[in-house]
Amino acid sequence: MKRLLLATVASLLTATSAMAQTVYIVRHAEKADAPGNPDPALSEAGQARAALLSEVLRDAHPVLVLTSPMQRTIQTAAPTAAYHSALSEPVSLEGGGAAHVAATAARVRALPADATVLIVGHSNTVPLIARALGYAEAADMPECEYDRMTVLHLMDGHVHGEVSRYGAASTC
Numbered sequence: 001m002k003r004l005l006l007a008t009v010a011s012l013l014t015a016t017s018a019m020a021q022t023v024y025i026v027r028h029a030e031k032a033d034a035p036g037n038p039d040p041a042l043s044e045a046g047q048a049r050a051a052l053l054s055e056v057l058r059d060a061h062p063v064l065v066l067t068s069p070m071q072r073t074i075q076t077a078a079p080t081a082a083y084h085s086a087l088s089e090p091v092s093l094e095g096g097g098a099a100h101v102a103a104t105a106a107r108v109r110a111l112p113a114d115a116t117v118l119i120v121g122h123s124n125t126v127p128l129i130a131r132a133l134g135y136a137e138a139a140d141m142p143e144c145e146y147d148r149m150t151v152l153h154l155m156d157g158h159v160h161g162e163v164s165r166y167g168a169a170s171t172c
Helices: 002-017 044-056 071-084 097-109 126-132
Strands: 021-027 064-067 087-090 116-121 148-155 158-165
Touching: 021 126, 044 071, 064 071, 064 097, 071 087, 071 116, 097 116, 097 126, 116 126, 126 148
Parallel strands: 021 116, 064 087, 064 116
Antiparallel strands: 021 148, 148 158
16 A cells, blocks of 8 residues: 555655646737727738637647737737636736736746646847747747747756748748
């Protein structure tokens, strides 16, 4: 009986240490041309990209979707959040970009070790969020880039990241 209990505890400890958070980070999809509007909605191309993101993440099962409070990030995240019945939570921009990045990273770190998260940000926050989560290789993002998807696996203080593309290629 003691051996069985020890084997069970050892198995649980091994399983727990093998769990990794998976974090998908994308920039909002293409925004409508709205001169003078600081909070434009998605364009038709952006709506199509947002729908495609939901398809790309069909098997990802995010439990939480983090956005900024800007409607273009919320609209980009909406199809994925709806498909997975995931909570979509805007992270405040109060205090500036650095505060937003820190709050987003803190929210991810507060989740269980096996959680899957989608973060929809902006060209100036996506690389900073990836870096704040430990992916130092995150390249800066030009204003014209919409097709980058960074996937991070966070486990036991280590970060493995990879960058891929989805949808129509950005024309920069």
